[in-house]
Amino acid sequence: MEVIRAIVTVLLVSAAAGAPVAAQKGPAPADVLRAGTEYLSAYAPRVSGVTLEEEYTMLDVSGGRVSGTQRLTSDVVLLNLAGKVIALRDSFAIDNNPLRERVPRITSLLVKPTTSAWERAQAYASESFRHMQAELIARVNEPTLALLFLAPEYQSRVTFKIDGRKRMDGVEVVGLRFEEPKAKNPSYVIKTHGDAVASGRLWIDPATGRIHQTELSLRSSSESARITVTYAHDPSLDLWLPSAMIDAYEESVATGAVSNMGGGANNVRRSFDCRARYSNPRPTPIVLAVPR
Numbered sequence: 613m614e615v616i617r618a619i620v621t622v623l624l625v626s627a628a629a630g631a632p633v634a635a636q637k638g639p640a641p642a643d644v645l646r647a648g649t650e651y652l653s654a655y656a657p658r659v660s661g662v663t664l665e666e667e668y669t670m671l672d673v674s675g676g677r678v679s680g681t682q683r684l685t686s687d688v689v690l691l692n693l694a695g696k697v698i699a700l701r702d703s704f705a706i707d708n709n710p711l712r713e714r715v716p717r718i719t720s721l722l723v724k725p726t727t728s729a730w731e732r733a734q735a736y737a738s739e740s741f742r743h744m745q746a747e748l749i750a751r752v753n754e755p756t757l758a759l760l761f762l763a764p765e766y767q768s769r770v771t772f773k774i775d776g777r778k779r780m781d782g783v784e785v786v787g788l789r790f791e792e793p794k795a796k797n798p799s800y801v802i803k804t805h806g807d808a809v810a811s812g813r814l815w816i817d818p819a820t821g822r823i824h825q826t827e828l829s830l831r832s833s834s835e836s837a838r839i840t841v842t843y844a845h846d847p848s849l850d851l852w853l854p855s856a857m858i859d860a861y862e863e864s865v866a867t868g869a870v871s872n873m874g875g876g877a878n879n880v881r882r883s884f885d886c887r888a889r890y891s892n893p894r895p896t897p898i899v900l901a902v903p904r
Contacts, residue, residue, distance in 0.1 A: 644772075657899075659692065662689070663716065668685075670683075685704060687701075688890070702736050702740065711743075748805075749859075753839065759826065780825065785817050790813070806833060806834035813826070834863060857890075859887075861884045864881055
């Protein structure tokens with residue numbers, strides 16, 4: 613009898629131990645991808661024209677020490693461009709010193725978009741590039757950049773798999789990992805001078821498709837970037853918007869000096885740790901129908 617009790621106890625313990633494993637079987641990557649794609653399709657037109665105030669801090673940590681700090685304050689305008697959410701930055705202060713009069717230049721132009729207005733809005737955004745401490749930062753530090761990989765035209769160019777789960781904002785989200793295959797003649801989704809390969813994770817609520825966080829990594833022999841963006845709910849607009857960005861960059865820069873090993877230029881490795889905070893969302897509905 614004692615032997616039977618022991619066997620029954622072992623079976624009950626084994627069943628209890630196995631239950632959480634079975635319960636944790638998550639959704640298929642295709643289902644999460646579909647949910648995220650449908651969410652983005654509805655989200656892009658709703659968020660188009662929302663302006664966020666961005667406080668962006670750049671620390672030059674080249675050589676393992678902080679050698680410079682710069683804070684750039686900008687309006688960042690989120691736009692729906694053919695179902696893709698892009699961000700145009702229009703800086704108005706650097707280290708609390710005004711760069712220009714603070715007026716909503718981009719949204720004022722694009723309320724009634726024309727080709728010339730779009731070109732001018734892009735020119736305003738380009739003015740911000742020169743305040744970035746490295747070209748790689750200027751090229752890829754868009755808070756919505758990782759969302760590109762949910763665009764239907766790019767999905768076939770990456771592989772997807774489930775990579776992790778956690779609770780965020782009171783719900784369970786799953787990590788949808790994406791990765792570009794390395795190619796001999798690359799034509800990657802995000803263009804960098806070093807042809808960096810992209811990978812990352814989108815933390816998605818599989819029930820709603822809502823995106824709570826994005827992680828993007830770019831890597832080549834001469835450059836690397838890691839960009840994490842967290843989203844938060846804004847009750848006044850009933851939208852989930854970027855609330856914080858943590859990003860880090862490394863790139864090799866040719867000094868132009870001739871190496872003492874004979875020929876060629878020396879390369880200097882530059883590194884940056886950056887942080888952004890987003891606040892004060894203001895809506896200006898914009899329907900954009902011009903080419904990027």
